[in-house]
Amino acid sequence: MPSLKDLRSRIASTKATQKITRAMQMVASSKLRRARAAAEAARPYAGAMDKVLGNIAASVAGSGEAPRLLRGTGSDNTHLLLVCTAERGLCGAFNTAIVRLARDRAIALMNEGKEVKFFCVGRKGYDQLKRTYEKQIVEMVDLRSVRTLQFENARMIAEKIIALFDKFGFDVCTLFYSRFRSVIAQVPTAQQIIPPVFEADAAEALGGAVYEFEPDAEDILHDLLPRNVAVQIFRALLENAASFYGAQMSAMDNATRNAGDMIRRQTLTYNRTRQAMITKELIEIISGAEAL
Amino acid sequence: MAGLHLEFVSPERVLFAGDVDQVDLPGAEGDMGILPGHAPLVTALRPGIVTVFREGRREPIVVIGGTAEVSPAGLTVLADRAVPREDFDLSTLAGEIKDAEEDVADTTDPAQRDKLTRHLEQLKSLQSALAS
Numbered sequence: 001m002p003s004l005k006d007l008r009s010r011i012a013s014t015k016a017t018q019k020i021t022r023a024m025q026m027v028a029s030s031k032l033r034r035a036r037a038a039a040e041a042a043r044p045y046a047g048a049m050d051k052v053l054g055n056i057a058a059s060v061a062g063s064g065e066a067p068r069l070l071r072g073t074g075s076d077n078t079h080l081l082l083v084c085t086a087e088r089g090l091c092g093a094f095n096t097a098i099v100r101l102a103r104d105r106a107i108a109l110m111n112e113g114k115e116v117k118f119f120c121v122g123r124k125g126y127d128q129l130k131r132t133y134e135k136q137i138v139e140m141v142d143l144r145s146v147r148t149l150q151f152e153n154a155r156m157i158a159e160k161i162i163a164l165f166d167k168f169g170f171d172v173c174t175l176f177y178s179r180f181r182s183v184i185a186q187v188p189t190a191q192q193i194i195p196p197v198f199e200a201d202a203a204e205a206l207g208g209a210v211y212e213f214e215p216d217a218e219d220i221l222h223d224l225l226p227r228n229v230a231v232q233i234f235r236a237l238l239e240n241a242a243s244f245y246g247a248q249m250s251a252m253d254n255a256t257r258n259a260g261d262m263i264r265r266q267t268l269t270y271n272r273t274r275q276a277m278i279t280k281e282l283i284e285i286i287s288g289a290e291a292l
Numbered sequence: 293m294a295g296l297h298l299e300f301v302s303p304e305r306v307l308f309a310g311d312v313d314q315v316d317l318p319g320a321e322g323d324m325g326i327l328p329g330h331a332p333l334v335t336a337l338r339p340g341i342v343t344v345f346r347e348g349r350r351e352p353i354v355v356i357g358g359t360a361e362v363s364p365a366g367l368t369v370l371a372d373r374a375v376p377r378e379d380f381d382l383s384t385l386a387g388e389i390k391d392a393e394e395d396v397a398d399t400t401d402p403a404q405r406d407k408l409t410r411h412l413e414q415l416k417s418l419q420s421a422l423a424s
Contacts, residue, residue, distance in 0.1 A: 044309075045301040048368050052361040056334055151303050214321050214335040223336060224359055227372075234303060 004277070007270040011263060018259035024090065025252035032183065032245035038149070039180055039235075039242040046235040053228055054198030056221065059211045067218070069162070069225040072195035073171045078115040080138070080170035081106060082161065082193075084177040084236050085125030086244040087144045092254075094178065094186065094247035095124040101188040102176045106133070117170055121157060121237070138164070149241060154234030161233075162226055165194060177236035178243040184250055186243035193232050196225075296328040297366030298344065300353070302374040307353060314345040315367055317360050326360075326367050333362040338414045341377065341421065342369065352377040354422070356388070356415075382422060389415050 002010075057070055083102045085095045102125075106116045118133055120126040120140040129137060141157055143149070161173060173194035178186045191197075213220055295311030315326045318340025337358040344351040358371035375381075392412040399405045 038304075041305045042303060044299070044306045045303050045370065048299055048301050049370055052334070052359065052368055052370060055361065055363055059332075210332065212331060212333045214319055214333065217334075220334055220336055220359065231303065 002273075004270065004274060007266065007273060011266045011270060014259055014263050014266060018256055018263065021252045021255040021259060025249055025256060028245045028249040028252060032242065032249055035238070035242040035245050036180065039238040042235045042238045046231050049224075049228055049231050050196075050198065053196060053224060056211065056217070056224070057196070057198060060217055060221070067221050067225060069165070069229075070195060070221060073168070076114065076172050078117065078170040078172075079106075079109050080117045080119055080161070080164070080173045080194075082119045082121065082157075082173060082175045082233070083125045083129065084175065084233075084240050085120070085122035085128075086240065087123050087142070088244075089124060090251060091244055091248035092251035094244055094251075095122075095128065097186075097188045098176055098178055099125050099128045101190060103129070103132075105174070105176075105190060119161065119164075122240075138169070143237075149234075149237055151230070151234055154237055155230045157233050158226060158230035161194070162229060170194075175232060175236050177240045178247075180239050180242040180246060183246045186247055191232065191236070193229055196228060196232075296326065296330075298369070299366065300342075300344070300369045300371070300374070302358075302371045307371070307374050307376070308344060308351075310346075312344050312346045315369075316343040316345075317369070318342065318355070319360075326362060330362045330367075332364070333360075335360050337369075337371070339411075339418045340414070341418070342371075342374075354380045354418070377422075380422065382419070385415065385419055385422070389419065 060070075081102050083098065085098050089095065102118075106118075109116050116133075116136055118129055118137045120129060120137060121143065123140075123142055123144065126137065126140045139160060141160075143153060146153055164170065165173070172192065175191045175193050177189055177191075179189045181187055211217075295313060296315065298308055298310065298312045298315055300306070300308035313328075317324050317326060317335065318338050320336040320338050323340075324335070337355055337360055339356045340354075342353045342355050344353065354375050354377050355369075355371040356373040358369060358374070360370070361368045389412065392408065392415055396405060396408045396412055399408060
């Protein structure tokens with residue numbers, strides 16, 4: 001049976017842990033507010049970009065002049081999975097959920113005989129994928145040193161991907177991230193970004209009219225398509241950041257509560273043990289006195 | 293007449309969403325005014341001032357590059373960067389011009405240099421427009 005001193009130190013260490021988890025929860029919740037505002041502010045731009053590109057794509061679709069970035073390479077033998085995860089853990093199943101979605105997709109594709117490559121953004125996803133698919137990871141971007149996410153970060157990633165695409169490194173690129181729905185709900189999401197997929201109703205929005213382009217369609221698409229890739233990645237990263245803090249906040253909230261339960265149980269054991277010892281000592285004294 | 297539905301967004305935020313009377317855009321090949329019922333159009337934007345006409349007032353917004361799309365549903369402006377004119381800081385523009393000058397000096401590819409020189413001139417004309 002553990003001595004009273006052991007029990008006391010055990011309670012003290014649980015309390016220390018609880019203090020840490022509570023502090024982490026508070027830090028996460030204040031960072032969440034900022035990350036969430038940033039993610040929500042980025043949504044309209046990404047949405048509008050998607051809509052505009054969808055309309056343009058629908059209007060140039062017939063001409064056969066569309067750039068490769070828009071119509072794809074015409075085959076889908078090589079898939080690039082762009083897996084965006086967090087740099088840190090202690091956030092419940094956040095990273096695992098994204099990686100699992102990507103891995104399921106990879107397995108399904110490989111069963112169809114396709115080639116799969118990975119592009120990891122974030123160390124945690126890289127660590128998990130490395131175990132099984134080390135040879136298939138073509139690139140890994142670490143954003144650990146980045147304090148606040150800028151559009152530049154996303155552009156850098158997009159440039160790498162487009163360079164890879166221009167070298168015929170892959171045919172289809174799919175982005176994996178976690179969409180922020182609420183503090184307790186983060187939805188792992190897959191989004192195909194090269195070639196981009198648009199909603200079906202885009203073609204009807206124009207009502208059969210044809211766009212006038214200034215300067216011309218080629219120039220505009222040449223400008224807009226790489227930008228769209230960057231914008232979609234930027235949005236994914238912002239959503240990821242918000243989701244990460246949300247996941248961390250609820251994970252730390254759970255941890256704090258569990259620590260509280262544990263402290264209560266340990267205190268109970270401690271008090272029982274203490275009482276048992278007092279009773280034992282009393283019995284010894286009384287029986288000693290009676291024997292006299 | 294029904295108003296023109298304008299959606300004005302930059303990567304960081306939504307600058308404007310709602311119905312307006314007219315929007316003047318700095319198109320890549322010249323300024324243009326967009327009224328309700330404009331024909332479908334897609335244009336690149338040069339650095340310049342977008343003017344939104346609403347309820348008899350003009351709201352100037354400085355944009356640095358972007359794309360505008362007119363569809364039957366309305367006008368969508370995708371600005372690379374956009375700041376309302378009164379909040380615009382001229383010193384950031386000066387820094388931008390300096391960067392652009394360096395870029396022009398650094399490039400060797402003539403086509404690329406043409407493009408950068410044009411960009412630089414557009415920035416300079418924006419600067420003089422804002423200074424006056």
